[in-house]
Amino acid sequence: MTRYKNDSARIAPAAGPFPDDMQQAIDAIMRGRPPLALFTTLARDRRLFFKFFNAGLLDRGQLTIRQREIVIDRVTASCGAEYEWGVHVSAFAAKAGLTEEHITSLTVGGPDDTCWSEADRVLIRLCDSLQEKCTVDDALWADLTRYHSDAALLELLMLAGTYRTVSYLVNSLQLPLEPGARRFPPSRGN
Numbered sequence: 001m002t003r004y005k006n007d008s009a010r011i012a013p014a015a016g017p018f019p020d021d022m023q024q025a026i027d028a029i030m031r032g033r034p035p036l037a038l039f040t041t042l043a044r045d046r047r048l049f050f051k052f053f054n055a056g057l058l059d060r061g062q063l064t065i066r067q068r069e070i071v072i073d074r075v076t077a078s079c080g081a082e083y084e085w086g087v088h089v090s091a092f093a094a095k096a097g098l099t100e101e102h103i104t105s106l107t108v109g110g111p112d113d114t115c116w117s118e119a120d121r122v123l124i125r126l127c128d129s130l131q132e133k134c135t136v137d138d139a140l141w142a143d144l145t146r147y148h149s150d151a152a153l154l155e156l157l158m159l160a161g162t163y164r165t166v167s168y169l170v171n172s173l174q175l176p177l178e179p180g181a182r183r184f185p186p187s188r189g190n
Contacts, residue, residue: 009041009173009175010172010173011044013037013041013043013044014040014041014043014044015040016040018040018043022049025049025053026039026040026043036087036178037083037175037178038083038166038169038170038175041175061155062148062149062152063156064096065092065095065096066096066120067123068096069088069092069093069096069098070096070106070120070123070124070127071123071163072084072092072163073085073088073093073098073103073106074106074123074127075127075130075131075163075164076088076163076166076167077107077108077184078128078131079131079164079167079168080167080171081167082183082184083170083171083175083176083177083181084166084167084170085182086177086178086182086183087178087181089103089182090178090180090182093182099115101113102115102116103182103185107184108184110128111124111125122140122143122144122147125140125143126140126144127160130157130160130161130164
């Protein structure tokens with residue numbers, strides 16, 4: 001896992017106040033909490049800000065919150081994106097029914113860990129395959145189709161890709177970890 005200890009990002013977040021439409025987009029996600037550094041950094045460019053916000057997949061789509069969070073947490077952990085991983089685990093793990101054992105497994109374990117159902121294992125294998133090979137082989141695709149519709153499969157692929165992009169952003173910008181957000185668990189060998 002990539003861990004960095006910087007106190008400032010490579011590109012400083014934009015200072016508010018933000019235009020009304022940008023502030024409304026932030027408020028809709030943050031629900032009264034202070035905006036994330038990722039959002040205020042993207043607010044430096046109006047076009048990119050809205051491209052990012054309009055491409056979001058946190059709405060009620062084809063996936064359950066558990067399926068969505070397994071994918072997001074696995075992808076961001078695989079990318080070493082502790083910033084985004086920590087934000088998601090803090091905000092959604094409990095709602096998604098993910099235990100400490102699940103959280104640790106998604107970060108330093110694997111799909112064969114005993115805490116997973118077969119349907120969950122297939123999601124983790126999907127994330128690992130996309131991370132390692134940027135594709136899905138026929139056997140894994142067949143396993144995925146046992147649990148997911150065509151529309152859900154498209155959403156899973158887009159979700160994994162979106163959070164790989166988010167990982168690129170937060171890692172390359174070296175965003176400081178959000179206050180109160182979770183940190184990666186120590187590896188099992190520590």
